[in-house]
Amino acid sequence: MKSPGIVIVGAGQSAAVAAHALREHGYRGHIAMLGREWHKPYERPPLSKAVLVAAQEPLLDVLAEEAWARSNIELLNGSDVAALDLAQQEVRLANGQTIEYEKCLVATGGEARTLLCCPPYRRRVHYIRTLDDARRLRAALQRRPQVAILGGGFLGLEIAHAALAVGASVTVLERATSLLDRFLPPEVSAWLQSNLCRAGARVLLGTSVSDAFPVETGRMLLATDAGARLEVDEVVVAIGLSPNDALARNAGLEIGPGGGVLVDANCRTSNEHVFACGDCASQQRPGQSQPTRLESWQNANEQARTAAAAMLGASPPKPPVPWFWTDQGAHNIQMLGLPADDLEYVRRGDPTNAKALWIGHRRLVPIHAVAINAGSELRALRPLFDRDQPVQLQDFHLDTLNLRAWAKQQALADAAVPR
Template sequence: MTSPGVVIVGAGQAAAVAARALREQGYRGRITMLGRERHKPYERPPLSKAVLVAAEEPSLDVLAPEAWALGDIDLLSNSDATALDLSKRQVRLAGGQVLPYDMCLVATGGEANTLASAPAGHPQVHYVRTLDDARRLRAALQGKPKIAILGGGFLGLEIANSALSAGAAVTVLERATCLLDRFLPPEASAWLASGLREAGARLLLGASLHGVRSLPGGRMRVATDTGDLEVDEVVVAIGLSPNDALARGAGLEIAAGGGILVDASCRTSNEHVFACGDCTSQQRPGQAAPTRLESWQNANEQARTAAAAMLGAPLPAPVVPWFWTDQGKHNIQVLGLPAPDLEYVRRGDPASGKVLWIGHRDAIPLHGVAINAGADLRAIRPLFEQRRTVQFDDFRDDATHLRAWAKQMQAGAVSTV
C-alpha cells in the first residue's frame, strides 16, 4: 500500500522551499502541493517593484523546472482546501476530493486587509498580493495615472516608488505621523519621507481615511480629514492578516494576535501538522508573546525548519530576523526586531545616503537599520547573533573598520545568553 506522504496546503515561497528541503534531506515519499492560484510558486518581493516597471517581467519561479518535470512534486493548481480533519489525517478540497496525509504542512500565507469602500475587483482598486494583481496594476500604470496609495508601510512605499518611476502622480495616505515608525528610528523615517517628497510624491501623514467612492467617468474620490482627492486609481496597502481559517476550523491552536501557533520546530498543536510562513505565529527570544514575521527570510527559514522536523533531522540553527526593502534607488535592510525602549546610535550621515543605526538595550545590539549599507550590517551581524554587550564609541567613527570592530567586541565582551 502506497503511503499518502506529505500534503502541503499552499503553493507560495514557504511551501516551495519546504518541498525542496524535504527532497534535499532525502525524503522520497509523495509530496502533494495545493495552490489556489494558477501559477507555480513564485517570488513575491518583485511584485511591487520589477513586475510593475521593468521592461520585461523577471523570472519569479521559486523552484527549477526540473522539480516539476521529473514529477518530484505533485502540484494541484486552482485548488482550495476547505477542511482539515486531524483525526482522519485528511485534507478536503472545494471540489469534494479528499487527500490523506502522513504529515501535513500548512503554508497558506496571508490575505491582504481590505476596505469595504474599496472592494477588491473594482476596476480602479488594486490590492497587490498576487502576480495577477501586480500585472493588472502594471497595465494601469502605463497611462501615467493619478494614483492614491492607502497605507505607508513597506509595500505601499515600494509601490509608490515604482509608480513614480512610471510617471504616475502619487499621493500616499498614512494615518501615522511618521513613515514606518514601528520599524525605523525617527531619523531614518524623516530621511525616507524627505526622499519621497523630493521624488515627487505627496505624503499625507497623520491623515484619516473617511472612505472611497466611484465618480462618473471612472475616476475615484478618496475622502480624508484633510480634504478629498480625485484620482484615477486607488491602491490599498494596509497590511496582511494570517490565512489561518483552515487551521481554526480544524481546531489547531491559534495565537492571541492571530496566526497558527507553532513551536521552535514549526509543529502545531497537532503532532502530524506543521505550519510555516506568513500564516504562523511563533515565540521568539526577547519577545513577550508569540509574534508573526511577514518576510521572505522567515518563510524560507521556517520552511527548512519544518522539513527537518518532519523527517526527525537536526533543526537548522535559529537566525536573527532580517528584512530588506528597495525604496527607489535606495536599499534598506533591517536586522533584529524593534522595541519601544531601544536607544539608537548612528554611524554615517543620512544626507550622504549611507548610514547605519544600532538599536540597543543595555549596550546589547537588538535592532539594526542600514540604508545603502548592507555590507556594514553583515559585518556586525555576529554581535546580534551572540547578543554581545558592546562599546559604541568606535562604532560612531566613520574611520573605524567595522568588521575589525565587531571582532574586537566579540573577543572582549561577555555574552548575555
C-alpha cells in the same frame, strides 16, 4: 485521492522551499502541493518592484526549473483547501475531494487586509498580494495615472516609488503621523519620507480615508476623515496582511495571540502531524514577549527548512537572526533583528548622503540594526546579534572605525561592559 505522504497546503514561497528541503533531506515519499492560485510557486518581493517597472517581467520562480523537476512534487493548482480534518488526517478541497496525509504543512501565507470603502473587486482599486494583482496594477500604471496609495508601510512606499518611476503622479495617505515609526528609528522614518517626496510624491500623514466612490468621469473620489477630497485614477490599498489561519482555526489548532497558526521552535503546531510556516505561522522568538508572525522572505524560507527537517525527524537548523530588506526607489534598506519600543539607536554615516547604519540597543546589547544602502556593513554586524552580549558603541559613529574588524573584536571580546 490518497496521498500516503506529505500534503502541503499553499503553493507559495515557503511551500516550495519546504518541498525542496524535504527532498534534500532524502524524503522519497509523495509530496502533494495544493495551491489556490494558477501559478507555480513564485517570489512575491518583485511584485511591488521589478514587476511594476521593468520592461520585461522578471523570472519569479521560487525554484529554478531543474530544482523543481528534481523535487518531483505533485502540484495541484486551483485547489482551494476548505478544511483540515485532524482526526482523519486528511484535507478537504472546496470541490469535495479529500486527500490523506501522514504529515501536513500549512503554508497558506496571508491576504491583503481590505478597507471596507475600497473593496478589491471595485474598478480602479488595487491590492497587491498575487502576481495577477501586480500585473493588473502594472497595466494601469502604464497609463501614467494619478494614483492614491493608502498606507505608508514598506509595501505602499515601494509601490509609490515604482509608480513614480513609470511616470504616474502619486499621493501617499498614511494614518500615522510618521512613516513606519513602529519599525524604524525616527531618523530613518524621516529619511524615507523625504526620499519619497524628492522622488516626486505627495505624502499626507495623519490622514485616513473614510470613503471612496466612483465619480461620473470614472475616476475615484476619496474622502478623508478631516473632510478633504482627492480625485484620482487609481487607488492602491496597502494596509497590511491578515494571516490565512482559518483552516487551522476551524480544525481546532492553537492560534497565536495576534493571529496565525501557533507553532513551536520546530514549526510544529498543536497537532503532532501538522506543521506550519511562513506568513501564516506565529512563533515564540528569543527576546519577544509573546509569539509573533514575521512577514518576510527570509522567515518564509527559514521556517520552511525548519518544518521540513522536523517533519522527517531531523534536527532543524538553528534559527537565524531575522533579516528583512526593502527597495525604496534606487535605495536599499535592510534590517537585522526585530524592533522594540525601548531601544536606543546609535548611528554611523549620514542619511543625507543616503548611506547610514543604525544599531538599536538595550543596555548596549544589539537588538535591531537598520541600514540605508549599507547592506554589507549590516552583514558584518551579524555575529553581534547571536550573543546577547553588550558591545562598546562609543566609537561606532567614527568614519575611521573599521566596522568589520570592530564587529569581529566585539564578538570575540568578553562582555567588557556590565549590563
